Amino acid sequence: MLSNISRKYRETALIKLIAVGLIIGIAIALYAPPLIPLVAVLGDVFVRALKGVAPILVFVLVMNAMAQRSIGTGTALKPIVRLYIIATFLASLVAVAFSFAFPSTLHLAVADATVAPPSGIVEVVHNLVLKVVDNPINAIASANYIGILAWSVLAGIALQKASPTTKNTVHDFAVVMTQIVLWVIRFAPFGIMGLVADAVGTSGVDALISYLQLLAVLIGAFFSVALIMNPLIVWMHIRRNPFPLVFTTLRESGIYAFFTRSSAANIPVNLQLCKRLRLNEEVYSISIPLGATINMSGAAITIAILSLAAANTLGIHVDLPTALLLCLIATIGACGASGVAGGSLLLIPVACSSFGISNDIAMQVVGVGFIIGVLQDSCETALNSSTDVLFTATAEFADRVKAGTLTDEDMIPKA
Numbered sequence: 001m002l003s004n005i006s007r008k009y010r011e012t013a014l015i016k017l018i019a020v021g022l023i024i025g026i027a028i029a030l031y032a033p034p035l036i037p038l039v040a041v042l043g044d045v046f047v048r049a050l051k052g053v054a055p056i057l058v059f060v061l062v063m064n065a066m067a068q069r070s071i072g073t074g075t076a077l078k079p080i081v082r083l084y085i086i087a088t089f090l091a092s093l094v095a096v097a098f099s100f101a102f103p104s105t106l107h108l109a110v111a112d113a114t115v116a117p118p119s120g121i122v123e124v125v126h127n128l129v130l131k132v133v134d135n136p137i138n139a140i141a142s143a144n145y146i147g148i149l150a151w152s153v154l155a156g157i158a159l160q161k162a163s164p165t166t167k168n169t170v171h172d173f174a175v176v177m178t179q180i181v182l183w184v185i186r187f188a189p190f191g192i193m194g195l196v197a198d199a200v201g202t203s204g205v206d207a208l209i210s211y212l213q214l215l216a217v218l219i220g221a222f223f224s225v226a227l228i229m230n231p232l233i234v235w236m237h238i239r240r241n242p243f244p245l246v247f248t249t250l251r252e253s254g255i256y257a258f259f260t261r262s263s264a265a266n267i268p269v270n271l272q273l274c275k276r277l278r279l280n281e282e283v284y285s286i287s288i289p290l291g292a293t294i295n296m297s298g299a300a301i302t303i304a305i306l307s308l309a310a311a312n313t314l315g316i317h318v319d320l321p322t323a324l325l326l327c328l329i330a331t332i333g334a335c336g337a338s339g340v341a342g343g344s345l346l347l348i349p350v351a352c353s354s355f356g357i358s359n360d361i362a363m364q365v366v367g368v369g370f371i372i373g374v375l376q377d378s379c380e381t382a383l384n385s386s387t388d389v390l391f392t393a394t395a396e397f398a399d400r401v402k403a404g405t406l407t408d409e410d411m412i413p414k415a
Contacts, residue, residue: 010186018255021189025196033201040198043259046191049184050265054289055140057177057268059152061285064174066156067167068282076280079398080287083391084295087233088334091225091297092327095304098221100323104214104309106368143264145289153286181268188256195259199374211372214309218372221301222379226250230297230387237398238406245393245411249273249386252413257385258378263292266385273389276413284392291388296334298380299344302369303330307351310365316355329354344380345369 009017028035131139131146139147159170227246234242252273257266267289274284304326311318318326333347348369349362369376393411400406 017189018192021191021193022196025193026200028193028197029200036197036201039194041194042190043192043194043196043198046184046187046194047260047262047265049187050260050268051143051262053177053181053184054264054267055143055145055148057181057271058145058285058289059140059148060170060174060177061271061281062149062152062289063156063159064170065282065285066153067159067162067170076283076395077287077290079395080283080392081290081294083233083395084291085331085335087225087230087387087391088295088297088300089327089331090229090233091221092300092304092330092334094225094229095221095301095330096308096323096327098217098224099305099308099312102213102217102220103312104217104305105313106211106214106309106365145264145267145293149286149289178271181272185269185272192256192259199259211368214305214368215372215375218302218305218376219379221305222298222383225297225301226254226383226386230390234390234394237394238401240397240401240406240408240411244408245397246390248277248411248413249390249393250382253389254382254386258382261373261377261381263296263381263385263388266381267292270385270389273413274392277389277393278410278414279393279396283396287392288388291392292385294335295388295391296344296384297387298383299334299347300327300330301383302344302376302380303333303347303351306345306348306365306369307355307357310348310352310357310361311355314357314361316357318355322354325354326351344377345373 025039028039131144132150134142134144134147136147136151138144139151159167231242231246234245253266253270256269257263260266270288270291271284274288275281307326307330308318308323329351330347333350334344345366348365349359352362352365353359397406397410400410
């Protein structure tokens with residue numbers, strides 16, 4: 001009996017199982033609240049497992065890719081990084097346009113956040129540079145992916161002169177870590193069930209009602225970037241219908257990220273999706289964890305819209321040059337945002353400072369961000385993480401277009 005259930009579970013498409021877990025989670029939150037603490041444990045275990053395996057997975061995969069590399073990985077990464085930065089800046093422009101079209105104000109009678117934001121853009125950049133030279137053991141333990149990438153690349157380059165036996169051992173270790181990730185991902189339906197039950201049961205919608213307009217502006221900007229701007233970027237590069245690829249990344253990466261609310265935790269999911277899209281592992285094993293750090297369109301939207309909402313609340317007039325400066329600050333700040341839930345909110349005081357808004361008031365805006373975070377941060381992370389795969393695939397598919405080898409089947413992941 002149990003073996004039949006287990007076999008049926010393995011044979012059923014994961015997206016269908018996740019849909020079932022989503023429905024069960026909502027049902028538990030609405031009709032069986034006493035069960036919420038019990039199933040919430042499943043969600044915590046799932047997210048913790050993803051976060052736990054991701055740093056080691058990234059270190060091993062990047063080290064293996066560099067040790068075995070046969071192409072110019074650095075050259076292949078340049079168009080991907082360019083897409084990351086351009087898309088983040090354009091997303092901030094979309095956010096500013098939405099804020100001007102639909103001005104929002106805030107109720108700032110909320111408790112100050114207890115966390116300390118960076119003092120300015122210089123500190124953000126300074127912190128990023130320091131992360132590169134972090135102790136490698138500490139980088140893995142603290143999920144510092146900039147540091148992990150730096151040390152794994154150096155280790156991989158050093159391994160290029162190692163014996164074939166050593167290289168094979170590193171490769172075998174990468175295979176082992178990949179298999180562990182597959183096991184963790186198969187647990188996703190239970191994890192999503194727990195995350196949904198906990199979110200719906202503990203947050204509900206009451207806290208969101210007073211911020212419906214702000215949420216509508218944020219979500220409208222997120223969807224505009226995901227369904228209009230990003231498809232245009234993809235089409236400009238591959239001259240093919242972009243929506244199959246866009247919908248694939250939203251469905252198979254964005255859904256996970258929506259519930260985990262962590263780009264870092266979604267790295268294993270994105271790596272598996274890239275593999276199923278038959279992309280170059282030497283490239284995506286680096287571009288995906290890098291994207292979890294610097295590809296932050298959703299974060300740029302959040303920073304820009306909440307900062308402009310604060311300015312509107314205080315009656316501060318924002319002209320076009322100041323708005324463009326805000327876009328630049330939001331882009332740089334988003335690249336320095338932490339890849340964890342609510343990471344972008346701590347960059348809001350940096351953007352608010354460009355309007356002369358005091359840190360005390362800016363931290364109240366951060367507090368508003370945490371109130372609406374159950375939707376805002378989920379949508380933001382879904383956009384951030386899904387575009388890591390989208391732009392990695394776009395850059396590689398563009399090369400295949402030039403070579404005349406891209407087919408429609410290439411944009412459909414293997415089962």
